[in-house]
Amino acid sequence: MGNDEQQHAMDVLSYWCAVELFSPQTWRDDQLIALSSSRNDDHRVSVSEQERLPWDGIHADLLIGPVDNERRSYTNLYNDLQSRKIYRLQTDMYARLTKPFSFAEDTENWLRAQAAKSGLDEQTITGLLGETNRLWLEVAKQPGPLPAGTELTDSMVSRLLQVVEKLSAKANRPGSACAVYRKDYDRRFARRPVHQVVKPDESSEQQERVGRQNRWLRHERFRIAVGLSQRVVTNALLKAAELVRELSPAEETAQDEVLQELAHRQSKRAGGPSAVASLMEFCVWDDGCLVPRSLMLSQYAKAVSCLFNHEGWPDCPAGWPHIEVFDDTESKLKSEFNRLAGEDSEDQAGRPMYKAGPVGRYEIESLIEHVADRMGLDDRAVSSSPLFTRTDGSPLIRDYVNCHLEASSESVNGEMMDSFFLEDLEDLYQNGPEIFSEPVRQYLSVGHPRRFDLEKDPEGHLVADFTEPASMPFGRWPSASNQFQSTGQQLAINQIRAALEGYGSSSLLGVNGPPGTGKTTLLKDVVAEIIVARARRLAGFSRPQDIFTSRRLARATSDEDKDYVYWTLDPSVTGFEIVVASSNNKAVENVSQDLPSADAIDTEWESYIDSEFKQVPCGFAFRDFAGQITDRKSQDKESSTSNTSSAWALISAVLGNMSNKNRFLWPFKNEFIYKSLKYMPGERGSRTNWAKARNDFNAALKKEESIRARKIAQYNLMRSYSGLCNQRSDLSAELKTLNEQLHGMKASRSRYVGQVQSMGRQMSDAGQAANNAQAAWEQADGICRVHLSYWKAHPLRSFFHSRERQQDELKVRTDLEQARRAKQHFEEQASTVHQRLQSFYGGLEVGDQKLGECQNRLRL
Secondary structure (H helix, E strand, O other): OOHHHHHHHHHHHHHHHHHHHOOOOOOOOOOEEEOOOEEEOOOOEEEOOOOOOOOOOOEEEEEEEEEOOOOOOHHHHHHHHHHHOOEEEEEEOOOEEOOOEOHHHHHHHHHHHHHHHHOOOHHHHHHHHHHHHHHHHHHHOOOOOEOOOOEOOHHHHHHHHHHHHHHHHHOOOOOEEEEEEEEOOOOOOOOOOEEEEOOOOOOHHHHHHOOOOOOOOOOOEEEEEEEEEHHHHHHHHHHHHHHHOOOOHHHHHHHHHHHHHHHHHHHHHHOOOOOEEEEEEEEEEOOOOEOOOOOEEOHHHHHHHHHHHOOOOOOOOOOOOOHHHHHHHHHHHHHHHHHHOOOOOEOOOOOEOOOOOOOOHHHHHHHHHHHHHHHOOOHHHHHOOOOOOOOOOOOEOOOEEEEEEOOOOOOOOOOOOOOOOHHHHHHHHHHHHHHOOHHHHHHOOOOOOOOOOHHHOOOOHHHHHHOOHHHOOOOOOOOOOOOOOOHHHHHHHHHHHHHHHOOOOOOOOOOOOOOOOOHHHHHHHHHHHHHHHHHHHHOOOOOHHHHEEEEEEEOOOOOOOOOEEEEEEOHHHOOOOOOOOOOOHHHHHHHHHHOOEHHHOOHHHHHHHHHHHHOOHHHOOHHHHHHHHHOHHHHOOOOOOOOOOOEOOOOOOOOOOHHHHHHHHHHHHHHHHHHHHHHOOOHHHHHHHHHHHHHHHHHHHHHHHHHHHHHHHHHHHHHHHHHHHHHHHHHHHHHHHHHHHHHHHHHHHHHHHHHHHHHHHHHHHHHHHHHHHHHHHHHHHHHHHHHHHHHHHOHHHHHHOHHHHHHHHHHHHHHHHHHHHHHHHHHHHHHHHHHHHHHHHHHHHHHHHHHHHHHHHHHO
16 A cells, blocks of 8 residues: 555544444443432433442352252252252351351251151261261351351351261262352342352362452352443534534534434434443442452543543544543553452462452442543533533433343453444554555555446446356355346355455455345355355365374363364365354344255255265264254253254354354264264275265266356357347448438438529529620720710810710710629629539539448448
């Protein structure tokens, strides 16, 4: 890219970064915690200071007893222990008992309940009670029941599990000891209770010596989000735009229409007329303590601060807003938060120097005010901005915060607060053109690739050039044989194939069209073409093992994992991977689920695929494994199996989040890799199957090439015939034009001949008039001479009659002059008519030549 190209690309990225900075994620729920008595009319939820906080009054209900099978869900284990438990303990979130616990009483009750079933006599029961009481006393450190408020330590839980193992063995109860607890949360913030299995820790006594005594109780996190009103920010942006550039009436009208549409969308999406985005988020454990390193500030909040604190309005600097000025402030705020949460408060032995207490409404309010002040979003800073209006007020929301219980798999960094695209855009902007991929480079270039607008090609010349048989893909989705892609779809598919093959005009292609015009459908043919292209590469290997180039060892990343060996693929068979991505997760999921579905192929291919699979040796039914992997219902081992597979091939899988990836990887690894591939036929059988598959595929390729060559020949013949027809049509049109020209030229010649004849008559008349004028002049000249001679011969008469002589001479000379002028006029008229006649003769000669040429062309 040249300097101008690079500057253009960076300007575009800067613009989109600014747009995405002010396009945050919007709160989508109404799980609100009131910080002051108020009514939130926007969200139609009444909030009150008297409502308890989500982490207040939570307790853990711990059940310990024997179970038959530990490999079940935590909920099922808890429900099973309801009837099989030996011990039941209830604690708060600090692992302190909320009810007294009598170990001896619970142990004796269970043993006597099992006596009849297990044949335990009184002596055995007494002996077990004495032995278990001694074991319990070693960790309880006090005889008798534990009173409420006693801390239940890890060593106590581990000892209870040991006792359960001993009692179960003595009572001949099969299974293993298990401890599961349940925590019930406020239904506003958690849809269902949380169940957790307690894993005994061998180092529990060592941990207790350094102050960590209740690691058995895991804590869940509540994520708290502090809000900013997007309505206030939007109005401030509009006012800033008015300061920078005054809008015309037409622009104001267009802006009002856009704002109404945006307001409608926000109301529909957010469930209320006022959308709220996050200033910051932080986490609180379910014991009420802050979670260290959980404070996150949104980029949106930084941009809003730049908006209200910019002192140069109406000037707007290049690259604005400069949110990097908050990097140091953000770092300090996080450090202060971590200290407030009790981080870095341990001594050299690892014992906590102090434990941060639970937070309440006052602490949350204070944290909000502190962060707002440091970020420049406090009332003083906002109200001094020229963008501030008393009607809108401050964008900071102080009356309530958003809250939800996080899943255990979620990162402490929390949910995305800002635009989905912002991080990638900022990465491109900060690193510059050096990291641009070719598609990004083309997208940001001044000159875009060629665009094809089918509406501007009524004659179909453009379509014909890009849909000829030679440019058609080799593969096609197994849809109905009598159903084909539309012309526009096929043109897009061919262009995509050209880009994949490397001879297209661009590697970045966009296909635009209204909803329902088959944009998703054409992707199936693209997938089929990519699969065939990869198969053509695979067919070049004589042995299947040649596809793998080298054997490598992957080291374990933790003590729990193991080293494993893997093989790298030959580069020639890579690069055919397909990633379906979109800002609409449901759209991606629909495409990924549809491709392998049995309903995605036409019924005419069902019997063909079934017959082909039956011919495969060694019972390799890949279609069945595809059904197990793609069908969610197959993950339920208790569900009945069906003889009909739900998938026809393993084309794609729904990935993305962790649950989707696990849903795919577990059956793929266990059913396909560890079971199917592990028991594949030996090398000789594999080589035979591979050779047959290669031969069949190459035969199919040759058949396709034969059909393609025949279609190309037919197309060329049809195109030649079409060309001849078009030529004939053109010649017919030309003949018609020539006939019309001939008729017009003949008519023109006829008019020309008439004009020549008319000019000839005019020439004759002008000549006659000139002759007459010549005779008249000669006669007048003779008379003049006679008169002059007469008066010259009679001088006396001329003297006495001078007056008569003068009048006579005047008359004679006047007649002579008139005759001379008439003679001159008719001579000039005759000359003019002669010249025009010569010109008409020349034009007639040229017209006769053109007429002859036209007649000659017609004879051809």
